[in-house]
Amino acid sequence: MLIAPSLLSCDFSVFRDEIVRIDQGGADIMHLDVMDGHFVPNLTFGAPVIKKLRNATDKPFDVHLMISEPHRYINDFADAGADIISFHTESDSDIDETLRLIEARGVKPALAIKPGTAPEVVLPYLDRLYMVLVMTVEPGFGGQSFMPDMMDKVTFLKKEIGERGLSTLIEVDGGIAKDTIATAAKAGVDICVAGTAVFGAPNAKEAITELRALCG
Numbered sequence: 001m002l003i004a005p006s007l008l009s010c011d012f013s014v015f016r017d018e019i020v021r022i023d024q025g026g027a028d029i030m031h032l033d034v035m036d037g038h039f040v041p042n043l044t045f046g047a048p049v050i051k052k053l054r055n056a057t058d059k060p061f062d063v064h065l066m067i068s069e070p071h072r073y074i075n076d077f078a079d080a081g082a083d084i085i086s087f088h089t090e091s092d093s094d095i096d097e098t099l100r101l102i103e104a105r106g107v108k109p110a111l112a113i114k115p116g117t118a119p120e121v122v123l124p125y126l127d128r129l130y131m132v133l134v135m136t137v138e139p140g141f142g143g144q145s146f147m148p149d150m151m152d153k154v155t156f157l158k159k160e161i162g163e164r165g166l167s168t169l170i171e172v173d174g175g176i177a178k179d180t181i182a183t184a185a186k187a188g189v190d191i192c193v194a195g196t197a198v199f200g201a202p203n204a205k206e207a208i209t210e211l212r213a214l215c216g
């Protein structure tokens, strides 16, 4: 299991130090939540901030776009140093066109689905995806409760990925903690995003180590 701490829950007054801290704590991937106050009812940061933080670590930057028109900003996030870009199938952008913009920049493309979205919507694109992000809370805020029902989507997608002989990864995001991560691991999840469980813990390194150990 790869652990991707969500910087949404970090201390933004020392954003760079927080990245360094979780890098040294054993984080596999840096999960960066971009929100526009329109697709979700919250605002965070954009490409200029990510660009300034890029050299804080060598770990991959996993940029989760919770914005209404992702296609307009793909080049900005690619320029900022994103390694993976996830955008939502529920956004207003054309999925094929937005994937093509990501592919053209050599960035790893991912599609994200909200809890109310059926996993079938990603099937036409599955062969092109580095990853599918299955939301296990409604996007917008950290600290919400994990939705175990979403594991049916993980099982469904893993089966399809296996049958097609693909190596597409499944990431889950929302409510991952000591009491929920084993459920995700059992369902076959490859990457767990964890915000509160890492940044709310007294020691990030111990929290990351413990989360990984609970996956068996």
Ligand code: DX5
Pocket: 006, 007, 008, 009, 031, 033, 064, 137, 138, 139, 140, 141, 142, 143, 144, 173, 174, 175, 176, 193, 194, 195, 196, 197
């Ligand atoms: C929610 C974000 C998540 C969030 C997870 O919209 O996409 O990445 O930070 O936070 P926790 O782990 O606290 O649920």
Ligand code: ZN
Pocket: 006, 031, 032, 033, 064, 173, 193
């Ligand atoms: Zn996220």
